[in-house]
Every structure is written in C-alpha cells, then in structure tokens.
Amino acid sequence: QVQLVESGGGVVQPGRSLTLSCAASGFNFRRYGMHWVRQAPGKGLEWVAVISDDGSDKYYTHSVKGRFTISRDNSKATLYLQMNSLRAEDTAVYYCAKADSRKAVTSYFDYWGQGALVTVSS
Amino acid sequence: SSDLTQPPSVSVSPGQTASITCSGDKLGDKYVCWYQQKPGQSPVLVISQDTKRPSGIPERFSGSNSGNTATLTISGTQAMDEADYFCQAWDSNTVVFGGGTKLTVL
Numbered sequence: 686q687v688q689l690v691e692s693g694g695g696v697v698q699p700g701r702s703l704t705l706s707c708a709a710s711g712f713n714f715r716r717y718g719m720h721w722v723r724q725a726p727g728k729g730l731e732w733v734a735v736i737s738d739d740g741s742d743k744y745y746t747h748s749v750k751g752r753f754t755i756s757r758d759n760s761k762a763t764l765y766l767q768m769n770s771l772r773a774e775d776t777a778v779y780y781c782a783k784a785d786s787r788k789a790v791t792s793y794f795d796y797w798g799q800g801a802l803v804t805v806s807s
Numbered sequence: 808s809s810d811l812t813q814p815p816s817v818s819v820s821p822g823q824t825a826s827i828t829c830s831g832d833k834l835g836d837k838y839v840c841w842y843q844q845k846p847g848q849s850p851v852l853v854i855s856q857d858t859k860r861p862s863g864i865p866e867r868f869s870g871s872n873s874g875n876t877a878t879l880t881i882s883g884t885q886a887m888d889e890a891d892y893f894c895q896a897w898d899s900n901t902v903v904f905g906g907g908t909k910l911t912v913l
Contacts, residue, residue: 729907730842730850730893730904746902789900790897794852795852798849799849
C-alpha cells in the first residue's frame with residue numbers, strides 16, 4: 686500500500702532554515718509527480734509546491750518562491766522541501782502528497798502523508 | 808489568482824442529503840477535486856476530476872461542476888461523514904484550495 690512518511694519538522698527560529706523529507710513506498714515513486722501542502726493551526730489547506738516525476742518541472746506558491754526549494758531523489762524514493770528564511774507565517778503542518786500522474790500541472794493528490802509540524806518561533 | 812469560495816459550515820440531519828458548494832470564476836472550465844479531513848487526520852481524496860469517485864469512497868459521495876460552481880453531494884449522510892471538506896482546482900500552474908466547509912451531522 687502507498688505510504689508517505691514525512692520527517693524533519695521541529696521548532697526553528699525566524700530567518701533560519703529547515704529541510705523536510707518524505708519517504709515514499711508502495712508505488713513506483715519515479716513515475717509520479719509529488720506535492721507539498723501545508724496547513725496552519727486551525728486553518729485550511731495551502732498548496733506549497735509541486736515537482737514532476739523526473740524533477741524537470743517545479744512550481745511554487747507565490748509566498749514561498751525564492752525561499753523554498755522542492756527536490757526529489759528517485760533512487761531513494763524521497764521527496765524534499767528545503768525551507769530558507771523561515772517566517773512565523775510558515776508555521777504549519779506540512780504534508781507531502783502523491784500526484785495522480787507524472788506531470789506537475791493539473792495533477793491532484795491521491796495519497797497524503799501524516800504531516801510534519803514546523804513551528805517558526807524565537 | 809483564482810479564489811475558490813466555500814460556505815464555512817453546512818449542517819445536515821442523518822440520512823438527508825448534504826450539498827457543499829465551491830465557487831470560482833469559470834470554475835466549470837477546470838477540473839475540481841474534493842478532499843475530506845477529519846480532526847487530527849490527513850486529508851483524503853473523495854472526488855477527483857469533478858465527478859470521479861476513488862476506490863473505497865462510498866457511492867453516497869458525488870460531484871458536479873458547471874458554470875462558476877462545483878458541488879459535492881453526500882446522499883444519505885452518515886455521522887461518520889462529519890468532517891471538513893476542501894475543494895481544489897488548478898489556476899495558472901498553481902493549485903488553489905477553497906477555504907473549507909465544516910459539515911456537521913446533527
């Protein structure tokens with residue numbers, strides 16, 4: 686069965702960096718796009734970024750462009766989100782989600798991880 | 808950007824039909840998906856591409872999309888359907904979510 690396990694969350698000071706990982710299993714990772722979606726405490730879902738199956742296409746929400754980088758290692762079936770210059774408003778549970786297709790754009794999320802909490806606070 | 812508007816809350820009696828709307832400019836020209844999220848859990852896809860129900864999702868869940876409004880319909884609503892529901896679409900290479908609707912089964 687499909688499993689997505691996020692790790693790397695924690696408490697970090699404003700302006701610092703953090704990298705999240707998402708270990709995938711139960712499907713052919715290299716054949717699917719992957720997303721990061723976040724949810725601030727008590728709030729709705731906010732899409733963060735997407736990467737195509739081969740890593741050639743990447744798209745970001747406006748508020749994280751230039752600060753966050755999505756990447757993947759298909760040999761390790763692992764998705765990453767490098768987060769730099771973190772702000773208090775980046776505090777959220779970060780979910781990795783599997784896309785339904787190879788593509789980045791127009792895909793939807795057919796499986797989600799359990800989430801990793803990132804708290805940005807001094 | 809394309810905003811998607813959902814009612815903050817919808818209430819329904821057990822066994823009745825619940826309808827949750829998602830509105831956006833020319834939304835009918837895009838594919839809409841719906842996700843269910845119960846407290847403390849990750850979201851679950853319940854409807855993809857406007858009307859498709861993934862394997863394992865009960866038949867009482869259905870979707871439609873036309874004009875400026877997409878609708879998630881739950882027929883014969885059960886207590887276990889009480890959750891937050893989010894619509895989702897693509898706009899200019901970015902994903903947009905609706906603000907979410909809390910479904911209460913009274």
